[in-house]
Amino acid sequence: MFIFTEASEARIKKILAKYPEDRKLSAILPLLTLAQEQEGYITPEAMIEVGKRLDVSPAYVESVCSFYTMYYTKPVGKYIVKFCINISCHLNGCDNLLEYTEKKLGIKEGETTPDKKFTLLKEECLAACCEAPVMQVNNKYHVNLTPDKVDQVLASCP
Amino acid sequence: MTLILFKDIDTPGLTSIDVYEKTLEGYQALKKAFAMKPDEVIEMVKASGLRGRGGAGFPTGLKWSFLAKDVFPRYLACNADESEPGTCKDRELLMKNPHLLIEGMILCSYACRIETGYNYMRGEFWEYESVMEKALEEAYEKGYLGKNIMGSGFNLEIHNHMGAGAYICGEESAMLSSLEGERGEPRMKPPFPAVKGLYGQPTIVNNVETLCVLPFIVRNGAAAYAAIGTEKSKGTKLVSVSGHVKKPGNYEVPLGTPIIDLIEKYAGGIRDGNKLKAFIPGGSSVPILPASKADVPYDYESLQAAGSMLGSGALIVMDDTTNVVSEILRITSFYMHESCGKCTPCREGTRWMYQILSEIQNKVGKPEQLDLLIDICDNMEFKCFCPLGDAAVAPVVSSIEHFREDYEELLGSLKTGQPVGTT
Amino acid sequence: MNTATQTDTVTLTIDGKSVTVPKGTMVVDAAETVDIEIPVFCYHKKLGPFGCCRMCLVEVEKMPKLTTACTLAAGEGMVVKTDTGKVEKAQQGMLEFTLLNHPLDCPVCDKGGECPLQDHTFRFGPPDTRMEYNRYPRDKATPLSPVITIDRERCIACQRCTRYSDIIEKDQALVMLNRGFQNRVATFNDQPYDTRFSGNVIDICPVGALTNTDFRFTARSWELTNASTLCGHCACNCNMTLGARLNEMKRITTRPNDLVDDGWVCDKARWGYDFTKSKNRIQQPRKQGQAVGIQEACAEVAASLKKIVEDHGPNSVGFIGSGYGLNEELYLYQKLFRLNLGTNNIDHKTYTDTPGLPVAHFDLLDVETSDLVVLIASDPTEELPILDLRLKKAVTQRGVKMIVLNDQQTLMDKYATLSLRYNIGSDRVVLAGLNAALQGQAPESNLEQATGIPADQLKAFADKIKTASKVCVIYNPAALSGGSVHTLKQCLATAGGLADTTVGALPAAPVTNAVGAMDMGVLPDCYPGGIALTESDAIKTKWGDTAPLEKGLTALEMIEKAKSGELKALVVYRCNPVVDFPSGHEVGEALKKLDLLVVHDMMETETAKLAHVVLPSNGPGFDEGTTTNIGGRVQLRTKGLTADNPGDWKIISTIAKELGQETAPKDVHAVTAEIAEKVNGYQGIKRSSIRKEGRNREGFPSMNRASVAEANGSGDGLVLRVASVLFSHDKILDAESPLAHQFQPSTVHLHETDADALGVQEGDEVRVTGNGHEVKAEVRVSNRCNPGGVVLPKVSDEQGVMSLAEAGKALSRVTIRK
Numbered sequence A: 001m002f003i004f005t006e007a008s009e010a011r012i013k014k015i016l017a018k019y020p021e022d023r024k025l026s027a028i029l030p031l032l033t034l035a036q037e038q039e040g041y042i043t044p045e046a047m048i049e050v051g052k053r054l055d056v057s058p059a060y061v062e063s064v065c066s067f068y069t070m071y072y073t074k075p076v077g078k079y080i081v082k083f084c085i086n087i088s089c090h091l092n093g094c095d096n097l098l099e100y101t102e103k104k105l106g107i108k109e110g111e112t113t114p115d116k117k118f119t120l121l122k123e124e125c126l127a128a129c130c131e132a133p134v135m136q137v138n139n140k141y142h143v144n145l146t147p148d149k150v151d152q153v154l155a156s157c158p
Numbered sequence B: 001m002t003l004i005l006f007k008d009i010d011t012p013g014l015t016s017i018d019v020y021e022k023t024l025e026g027y028q029a030l031k032k033a034f035a036m037k038p039d040e041v042i043e044m045v046k047a048s049g050l051r052g053r054g055g056a057g058f059p060t061g062l063k064w065s066f067l068a069k070d071v072f073p074r075y076l077a078c079n080a081d082e083s084e085p086g087t088c089k090d091r092e093l094l095m096k097n098p099h100l101l102i103e104g105m106i107l108c109s110y111a112c113r114i115e116t117g118y119n120y121m122r123g124e125f126w127e128y129e130s131v132m133e134k135a136l137e138e139a140y141e142k143g144y145l146g147k148n149i150m151g152s153g154f155n156l157e158i159h160n161h162m163g164a165g166a167y168i169c170g171e172e173s174a175m176l177s178s179l180e181g182e183r184g185e186p187r188m189k190p191p192f193p194a195v196k197g198l199y200g201q202p203t204i205v206n207n208v209e210t211l212c213v214l215p216f217i218v219r220n221g222a223a224a225y226a227a228i229g230t231e232k233s234k235g236t237k238l239v240s241v242s243g244h245v246k247k248p249g250n251y252e253v254p255l256g257t258p259i260i261d262l263i264e265k266y267a268g269g270i271r272d273g274n275k276l277k278a279f280i281p282g283g284s285s286v287p288i289l290p291a292s293k294a295d296v297p298y299d300y301e302s303l304q305a306a307g308s309m310l311g312s313g314a315l316i317v318m319d320d321t322t323n324v325v326s327e328i329l330r331i332t333s334f335y336m337h338e339s340c341g342k343c344t345p346c347r348e349g350t351r352w353m354y355q356i357l358s359e360i361q362n363k364v365g366k367p368e369q370l371d372l373l374i375d376i377c378d379n380m381e382f383k384c385f386c387p388l389g390d391a392a393v394a395p396v397v398s399s400i401e402h403f404r405e406d407y408e409e410l411l412g413s414l415k416t417g418q419p420v421g422t423t
Numbered sequence C: 001m002n003t004a005t006q007t008d009t010v011t012l013t014i015d016g017k018s019v020t021v022p023k024g025t026m027v028v029d030a031a032e033t034v035d036i037e038i039p040v041f042c043y044h045k046k047l048g049p050f051g052c053c054r055m056c057l058v059e060v061e062k063m064p065k066l067t068t069a070c071t072l073a074a075g076e077g078m079v080v081k082t083d084t085g086k087v088e089k090a091q092q093g094m095l096e097f098t099l100l101n102h103p104l105d106c107p108v109c110d111k112g113g114e115c116p117l118q119d120h121t122f123r124f125g126p127p128d129t130r131m132e133y134n135r136y137p138r139d140k141a142t143p144l145s146p147v148i149t150i151d152r153e154r155c156i157a158c159q160r161c162t163r164y165s166d167i168i169e170k171d172q173a174l175v176m177l178n179r180g181f182q183n184r185v186a187t188f189n190d191q192p193y194d195t196r197f198s199g200n201v202i203d204i205c206p207v208g209a210l211t212n213t214d215f216r217f218t219a220r221s222w223e224l225t226n227a228s229t230l231c232g233h234c235a236c237n238c239n240m241t242l243g244a245r246l247n248e249m250k251r252i253t254t255r256p257n258d259l260v261d262d263g264w265v266c267d268k269a270r271w272g273y274d275f276t277k278s279k280n281r282i283q284q285p286r287k288q289g290q291a292v293g294i295q296e297a298c299a300e301v302a303a304s305l306k307k308i309v310e311d312h313g314p315n316s317v318g319f320i321g322s323g324y325g326l327n328e329e330l331y332l333y334q335k336l337f338r339l340n341l342g343t344n345n346i347d348h349k350t351y352t353d354t355p356g357l358p359v360a361h362f363d364l365l366d367v368e369t370s371d372l373v374v375l376i377a378s379d380p381t382e383e384l385p386i387l388d389l390r391l392k393k394a395v396t397q398r399g400v401k402m403i404v405l406n407d408q409q410t411l412m413d414k415y416a417t418l419s420l421r422y423n424i425g426s427d428r429v430v431l432a433g434l435n436a437a438l439q440g441q442a443p444e445s446n447l448e449q450a451t452g453i454p455a456d457q458l459k460a461f462a463d464k465i466k467t468a469s470k471v472c473v474i475y476n477p478a479a480l481s482g483g484s485v486h487t488l489k490q491c492l493a494t495a496g497g498l499a500d501t502t503v504g505a506l507p508a509a510p511v512t513n514a515v516g517a518m519d520m521g522v523l524p525d526c527y528p529g530g531i532a533l534t535e536s537d538a539i540k541t542k543w544g545d546t547a548p549l550e551k552g553l554t555a556l557e558m559i560e561k562a563k564s565g566e567l568k569a570l571v572v573y574r575c576n577p578v579v580d581f582p583s584g585h586e587v588g589e590a591l592k593k594l595d596l597l598v599v600h601d602m603m604e605t606e607t608a609k610l611a612h613v614v615l616p617s618n619g620p621g622f623d624e625g626t627t628t629n630i631g632g633r634v635q636l637r638t639k640g641l642t643a644d645n646p647g648d649w650k651i652i653s654t655i656a657k658e659l660g661q662e663t664a665p666k667d668v669h670a671v672t673a674e675i676a677e678k679v680n681g682y683q684g685i686k687r688s689s690i691r692k693e694g695r696n697r698e699g700f701p702s703m704n705r706a707s708v709a710e711a712n713g714s715g716d717g718l719v720l721r722v723a724s725v726l727f728s729h730d731k732i733l734d735a736e737s738p739l740a741h742q743f744q745p746s747t748v749h750l751h752e753t754d755a756d757a758l759g760v761q762e763g764d765e766v767r768v769t770g771n772g773h774e775v776k777a778e779v780r781v782s783n784r785c786n787p788g789g790v791v792l793p794k795v796s797d798e799q800g801v802m803s804l805a806e807a808g809k810a811l812s813r814v815t816i817r818k
């Protein structure tokens, strides 16, 4: 069973207050995000719970959830390393950098390290094109990357 | 030259309301606006010649005047979904000057008699959500938001709303779907958002940059803004210059600035001593142009005349070491990934093009495939449910038109290897 | 719609033809009216415009781009072209895209021969495909539920099925997952898609992606003989097509009739027809357990009845029919008992009701055109499923308001603006209170205490009726206790007298032809067409001087008299009193005392086991005749299969003939004609006039009855309410039914206060006892009814819940023990 923590409940209250009372479905993304923050990824039980809160079927929640790329429905690492691979980063050598990072972490794109610390993903344009190449580790941007900088960032992940 | 959006943008602490007020006459435009009737503000924005900076370039004041008459409540949805490849200007505004956006949203809301606004930020912008949240808190505290703002009798609530990873949610109707808690699929138009938008009510959707211009116009008058730029493309534009340049960055320039100046003067020229080969002037959704068009002035009309578009204002620069095909493949892969899948031509067409381009890129393509690509594009163009399909077509068609030799280079060589069928 | 004036229509030109259509009509539909086919995949009239498949692109003058005809409302003066080179190229392009990842396996696809994709490709498609890559890998046929197969490889993502689940069924059970070319139709966590109406997605899927698991590969569509028939389950009488091969039912599909089913059927219609081939059917007549010929059986029945009447008088024989018979069959039976045997011992039900209404008899479409629907004691979701869909549509798409008054929670509560729950058994008091409120009087002071409903809520209810302009009342007489149906009719009469409100009603007893059975006079106190026994002149004119005028016995009274030995012979037609009557466990003993028990039925039942003579009844699929649905609409049920036995009408006529009836109808349609001649309200009903979409019979005024309160049952304990369940495990849905996965365990629903008091918890196994009977059930603490009551869904014949109810009592009580 999935239960929102007390801290989450307080935030849910605030989130719901943003939308008209009969439009609470608007809170579906924020609620899924909260659920994901709590457990690292979104379980079917969490979808059932979110559905109950918003008065929609769990299938509906799964349908919405699966549309957006930032929700994970399988366990992921503690840190999610997302490499932008779109055009501006591509023109600035992100392919090599991604390969470098794959070697460094010993995993391929889409995989998680055995110690469950890092998950490495490709990402479409992150809107930091003028500072390419770019990656995001969890929610934080790291720009103007070089192999050295990648090393530093990864090393700074406790 | 006058900076409107980036004036003192790097002032330390600008994200705090006190610094904003001190440095940039922050929130001064409100007093002026509240002294006018809402319709007068709309007229003012019309007179300024401001056009939407999200991509379509639609005149902002005109859009506001399309709001369904006397239907309330109305909503404002600020489009901070910035996901068009090459574009990173809104992020800089959100990150460095959140109050400018809030002030702009207040002005728009007052003019359009809106009492609730949402700022839809792409999900990846979590770092800036806290910046915005803090700025909103400050604005409420100072009485710029909430009930009876500055004694004007005008009420406004603004909320942040985070997306969760979907380029299509930048398309206005898909954004409204997403904001209502649905899958981010675009909706039928008409009705347009100004008539039936968020929650079925009249809604204004404007881009971050568009809204950020408003304080200047209200403070300095429509004429001051209209004095900048060209006859039909007024004002300044933030241009994200990226790719093979020495100093990539967001630059604010008067519309009409020659592209070559953007590349040479602002972005420091092509790096590594190479030459300019190609550029995409307005984000991945617009046609690619060859170096020979580099003297085209950067404005809506000139770019259209040159066979491309200003789009979201992202100038992606490629030097002569580039084979354009690999970049077009990247972009096509992006559209395949971002197609919402609702309509058949976009869902199927983007993938088919990707498969063909992959073969060509891997040197196992066939010359007939160029005609096939053009025909697939023809079958998609203007036939998809929303403009994403057209966006996917533009780079492919234009690259074959202008850089056929890049394709031929790949097609003419090696004939061995494995076909790449599936992703 | 029916009063289309000049301003309600627009005229446009399509391919040079001028077309005038109601405003709001989509261009595709406008084209259809002049036989111009614009190909569609995603568009479906009942789902509304969506515009995702892009197949319907057309050229419209003054529009720079091609436009989808399914999303474009016809406009005045619009000039549309569907046959230009530009359009043809676009159509070919769209088909090419559609087919890119669709296997070209028509020869082995179940949809082959009736597939829009196949047809459109043939007509509008490209000559060949230029696709040379492997298709995106997707699952081939996998179960979406025990009865639906999904072949994701064939899905073209038109979203008809998922929109159906969202817009029509409104439970969002079937959804689109993922996005882009990876999207897929799915349920939550890949659970089975087993809703009550799931099968409709098979009919609307434009390709072979969703298929009927039961039907798959058992026949090709072109090998089927299709009968346009009606569903014989609930009293909505949905239109459907029965496809048969070699005289065996193969599948049921929808046959849209907007006036009845709005284009859908429930899963019981679709998969609940295996009874046509069940081994539990009564195959041939038998006498004392020995197979005999039809003629011999009929002669035996006639001779025995005749002898008993001669020995003991006409009132020593009786007939218990049911609403499962056709109008013709029921008409003939009552005629036989009245005219050939001379008794009014005729009935078809165990609850109180009389024919006729003090207000208009509304039809199903009135549900959508009213501004207020009042649902009383009815649970359409379980009892009249297609009405459930219609109500949801009315509320969510037409802005109709709904008030629900019931003693148990139902799924309709969610759609109601006001939902009132009365204590089980207190319906008479509630309705009297409502009547008072409608008349502007204060209710009795103990109202809330007696019913659980505060007086101000009942007043609010009455006010909503008073302020509405058109009110549609739907009530289930079978779920009203005691004589409270009369109180309800008094409410209707009061509401009908309101100045600015039009009021009509639908008597919504769930059995197939419940309304027809009333109309046909299968009643102890009423001749066909609502003629009361007191109207002796009318009766004599129509039925002759010997027509009996003495009130007959009700079904329950007949059982009583059988027990006491006063009733000697009983003919039971298409019902199973041993299981379905209150105190059912005692019915068997009573029937054993009869000198003659004749059971005329379709399936072997507990009652048939006791019969001296058993006669085979053909029933739905094999029979032909008319039924009258809850909206008073008379429709033709045709046969899709040929029976070995003569039709029921023939058997009844043969008995009548043996009893001396001189004329015999030459076929069943002659009986239909006789009904039109003899039965009030049925004048215009002819085979030809009802063939297409049926026709409303005219309603008749209700017989005014004072409300007589029936006595309550004895003992204390919780008040019992037996609830209907759509997929009940009975003779029709037997263990081999494709719907067996829908069977539910025996449960008892309690209010939490009672559960606490009894010390039982959710999931506990308990024994529910009452009326000298015991039923095992699992506890649900669901608050489905008010404290003091229990709800026991009738989930199977075996469960035997009806025995807990005391025959002839307004309420029965049960005790619950672990």
Ligand SMILES: Cc1cc2nc3c(=O)[nH]c(=O)nc-3n(C[C@H](O)[C@H](O)[C@H](O)COP(=O)(O)O)c2cc1C
Residues within 6 Å of the ligand: B051, B052, B053, B054, B055, B056, B057, B058, B060, B079, B080, B081, B082, B083, B084, B167, B168, B169, B170, B171, B172, B173, B205, B206, B207, B208, B210, B211, B386, B387, B388, B391
């Ligand atoms: C596929 C697609 C993606 C879009 N993405 C964005 C976006 O990320 N940000 C944005 O402001 N507008 C985007 N737009 C444009 C919006 O639909 C809309 O025109 C704009 O937000 C209106 O604001 P404006 O008038 O201020 O430009 C996109 C349009 C399309 C078709």
Ligand code: SF4
Residues within 6 Å of the ligand: C154, C155, C156, C157, C158, C159, C160, C161, C162, C185, C204, C205, C206, C207, C209, C210
């Ligand atoms: S399964 Fe059939 S109805 Fe559903 S989306 Fe696919 S093609 Fe359409």
Ligand code: FES
Residues within 6 Å of the ligand: C039, C040, C041, C042, C043, C050, C051, C052, C053, C054, C055, C056, C057, C068, C069, C070, C071
């Ligand atoms: S039928 Fe019109 S878009 Fe599908």
